[in-house]
Amino acid sequence: MTSTYMIGKSFGFSAAHRLPGLPKGHKCRRRHGHNFTAQVVLGADQLVPPGFVADFGDLDRFRRYLNRRLDHRDLNTVLDEPPTCENLARHLAAWFLEHMPAHLSDALVRITVSESDSSWAAYHVPGRRA
Ligand SMILES: Nc1nc2c(c(=O)[nH]1)N=C([C@H](O)[C@H](O)COP(=O)(O)OP(=O)(O)OP(=O)(O)O)CN2
Numbered sequence: 001m002t003s004t005y006m007i008g009k010s011f012g013f014s015a016a017h018r019l020p021g022l023p024k025g026h027k028c029r030r031r032h033g034h035n036f037t038a039q040v041v042l043g044a045d046q047l048v049p050p051g052f053v054a055d056f057g058d059l060d061r062f063r064r065y066l067n068r069r070l071d072h073r074d075l076n077t078v079l080d081e082p083p084t085c086e087n088l089a090r091h092l093a094a095w096f097l098e099h100m101p102a103h104l105s106d107a108l109v110r111i112t113v114s115e116s117d118s119s120w121a122a123y124h125v126p127g128r129r130a
Pocket residue numbers: 019028032083084085086115116118119121
């Protein structure tokens with residue numbers, strides 16, 4: 001279902017990872033780091049006063065999770081699967097749906113994870129569309 005209004009907020013974190021399962025010699029098999037960006041996108045058909053989908057400030061709990069569990073960590077020890085952008089985006093969406101207040105989790109449309117200005121992956125909550 002498509003929302004009439006959309007908002008997004010981006011959060012940065014720095015972390016290390018390596019991607020097992022790639023061909024021998026692939027540079028991403030080696031441990032390396034990125035300045036990641038996670039972007040949360042929320043949608044709604046109606047605004048709440050004073051004209052918000054949701055207050056950007058209400059996303060602070062998500063920021064705290066990133067800072068506590070992902071920032072300056074080895075992501076291979078955080079996820080049970082290879083920490084690709086795709087898997088990180090799904091992990092973060094699952095956390096968001098489980099732990100954020102209902103007015104935010106009900107509005108989550110997608111989470112995008114970027115490793116650089118030129119590369120990103122998104123996880124869309126099933127049934128919710130931009
Ligand atoms: N679909 C995906 N492909 C790749 C991912 C990923 O998460 N999803 N991740 C990587 C590696 O993490 C790698 O560090 C980044 O790869 P890449 O963008 O190819 O390399 P650079 O950051 O050096 O970017 P350049 O544009 O080539 O300078 C690989 N693939």
